Amino acid sequence: MGIRARRTPLRTVLARPAPEAARGLLGCLVTAGDVTVRLTEVEAYGGVGADPASHAHRGRTPRNGIMFGPPGYAYVYFVFGMHWCLNVVVEPAGQAAAVLVRAGEVVDGLDTARLRRGAAVPTRDLARGPARLTTALGIDKSADGTSLVDGSGPLTLAPPTAPVDAIASGPRVGVVGGADTPWRFWLAGDPTVSAYRPHVARRPR
DNA sequence: AGTAGGATAATCT
DNA sequence: GATTATCCTACTG
Numbered sequence: 001m002g003i004r005a006r007r008t009p010l011r012t013v014l015a016r017p018a019p020e021a022a023r024g025l026l027g028c029l030v031t032a033g034d035v036t037v038r039l040t041e042v043e044a045y046g047g048v049g050a051d052p053a054s055h056a057h058r059g060r061t062p063r064n065g066i067m068f069g070p071p072g073y074a075y076v077y078f079v080f081g082m083h084w085c086l087n088v089v090v091e092p093a094g095q096a097a098a099v100l101v102r103a104g105e106v107v108d109g110l111d112t113a114r115l116r117r118g119a120a121v122p123t124r125d126l127a128r129g130p131a132r133l134t135t136a137l138g139i140d141k142s143a144d145g146t147s148l149v150d151g152s153g154p155l156t157l158a159p160p161t162a163p164v165d166a167i168a169s170g171p172r173v174g175v176v177g178g179a180d181t182p183w184r185f186w187l188a189g190d191p192t193v194s195a196y197r198p199h200v201a202r203r204p205r
Numbered sequence: 206a207g208t209a210g211g212a213t214a215a216t217c218t
Numbered sequence: 219g220a221t222t223a224t225c226c227t228a229c230t231g
Contacts, residue, residue, distance in 0.1 A: 043223070058217090061216080063217090077216090078214075079214095079215085079223070080225080081222090082213055082225080085224085129225070130224070132225080172223070174222085174223055174224070175223060176222095
């Protein structure tokens, strides 16, 4: 037997339609400094006018501009006044699509990840959630717009080191529009996949 | 175990 | 001024 390497180059996978690119990202490794995370949960987001849940749905803005460029770049945004989320830009340049990285397993740099997340945090929870993952990796605004595939930025994306088994899918977390689109993908049975929480509308105060 | 509410600020209308 | 691709704490059972 032996490990079968991915036959398709990563860049080719990322250029595919968002849901396919999302599947291809599962099992991939993201490295920042001495911390490496194996991706176990992602969500696909489509382009202008195609996906009401996407930041690009209403067109280009200063924030989402990177989504309109070539695949393999990081789209990092700040949400809820305190959290950073990491996306990988996918589909060819001109098509504004991205894949939100929602969770992963810390496979290297456990000590650093625990320092950032807190000593009391269980190992499986270190990167179990979009903002938890960016915290574990030390990702913030400085990673926005950098390449994950050419070695020029703080982040590095690498293909899976082992075959990826069963992939499950379902509705995305925390979105209002497009709530019925099953564009959330995760490794079936993996303990580091985040708990699904349906969106709850909050009333004005 | 499950859920409700608050924190907190960039972004866009 | 409203909204938000979340997380943590506190509370109920």
